[in-house]
Amino acid sequence: MKYIEEYRDKGLILKLSDHIKKSVTGNYAFMEVCGGHTSAIHRFGIPSLLPSEISLLSGPGCPVCVTATDFIDKAIVYSQRENVTIVTFGDLLRVPGSSSSLEKEKTRGADIRIVFSGLEALNIARKEPEKTVIFLGIGFETTAPGTAATVRTAKEEGLKNFLLLSAHKVMPPVMDAIVREGIKIDGFICPGHVATITGSHIFNFLPEKYKLGCVIAGFEPTDLLQSILMLISQMNSKSPDVEIQYSRAVTADGNLIAQHQLYEVFESCDANWRGFGNISASGLRLKKEYEDFDAVKRIPVTIQENTDNPSCICGDILRGLKKPDNCSLFRRACTPENPVGACMVSSEGACNSYFKYHSQ
Secondary structure, eight states: OTTTGGGGOHHHHHHHHHHHHHHOOSOEEEEEOOHHHHHHHHHTTGGGGSOTTEEEEEOSOOHHHHBOHHHHHHHHHHHTSTTEEEEEOGGGGGSOOSSOOHHHHHHTTOOEEEOSSHHHHHHHHHHOTTSEEEEEEEESTTTHHHHHHHHHHHHHHTOTTEEEEEEEBOHHHHHHHHHHHTOOOSEEEEEHHHHHHHOGGGGTHHHHHHOOEEEEEOSSHHHHHHHHHHHHHHHHHTOOOEEESOTTTOOSSOOHHHHHHHHHHEEEEEEEETTTEEEEEEEEEEOGGGGGGBHHHHSOOOOOOOOOOTTOOHHHHHTTSOOGGGSTTBTTTBBTTBOSSGGGTSTTSHHHHHHHHSOO
16 A cells, blocks of 8 residues: 555665664663554554664653543533533543543443544534533644634534533643653654644754754654654754654644634643643633633533542653553553553553553
8 A cells, every 4th residue: 555565664664773773872762742653653563673772752642641630520520411412532431530431421321422523523413402512622733623623613503502622732832841840851753643733843942942853753664763763863963953754744834724723713721731730831722702612611510629540650651751561550450441541541542552562
C-alpha cells in the first residue's frame, strides 16, 4: 500500500538503526508527546532497534490519559440527570472517576452513547429534541477544530438541546511545564497530527527559550527512527531547532482553515491535567458568542472533591518520571480489561502499549 509499505521497509529500518548506533556520542533522553507515537514506538519495537544510550520517555500525549478526574466526575453527574444524553468517544467510557465511570453509569441505566464524531452527536440532538444532548469534547489541536465546526453548526441551526462539555487542550503549555519542572529531556519527538493543524511554528519556543531540539515525526517505523537520528544530529552539533520529518503532512504554517474554525469558536483558558494539575492557558473554552452551548454555563453542577487511586502512578508516567512497569498495579490489578488508571484505558496510553507489546 502506497505511503505505508515504503515506510516499513526492513532494509531501510535496519540501515537507520545502524546509523543511529554509529551516531551516538553520549546518553540521550527523548520524549514523545503524542499518544499515536507512544503506541507506534512499542508496536514496532523501536526501543529494541536503539542503543542503550538512548532512552525514550512517554509524555502527556494521550488525550484520554491527561483528562483529569474532575472532568469524568462532572460528566457522571450530568449522566445521572433526567432527560440527559451523554455522547462521547468510546475510550472515555472506561476512564475511572472518583467513585464510578461512565461505563458503570451506562450499565445502571444512564443514557450514554458512543459516537465517532461531533456530527453524530448533532444528529442525536436533531432527532431527539426532548433530550439534552451533552457532547464530551476531548483532544488537542487535532480534534478541537472538528468540535468547533460542530458547535458552529448547532448555532446556525438553532439547536437548543445540544451542549458541549469541553476538555480540549493545547500542547505547547504542557511541554513548557515539563521543561520548567526540570525533567531530564534532551529533545522532543513532536506530535505530527497536532502540527498538521497548527504548523511547526508552535514549537519554536523550545529551541529559542530552552535550547531544546524538536523533530515533528510521522507514525511509521522509518519516520520515528529518522526523527531520532535528526535529534541526535541536533545534539551532536549543538544546534537545537524545530525540524519537520513528517513533511508529507506538516508545514510551518499548518492548516489555516482548521485554525480559523478553532479560534472562531474557542478561546484559551486554564485547564486541569492529570499528573500536572492546573496549567495556565492550556485549555479551550467556548467564546462568549457560543457560551449558550457550554454545558457548565447552561447547567451548573457541583462535584465532590475528587480522588485518584493513590497506588496508580499514571501522573508520574505522563510526566516522564516513571514507566508503566514501575507501578505495583501494572499487569496485576490494572489491565486493559480492568483499568485502574487512565493510562491503561486508551490504545494510545503508555500502560496499555506496554501491556500489549512488552512481554512479562
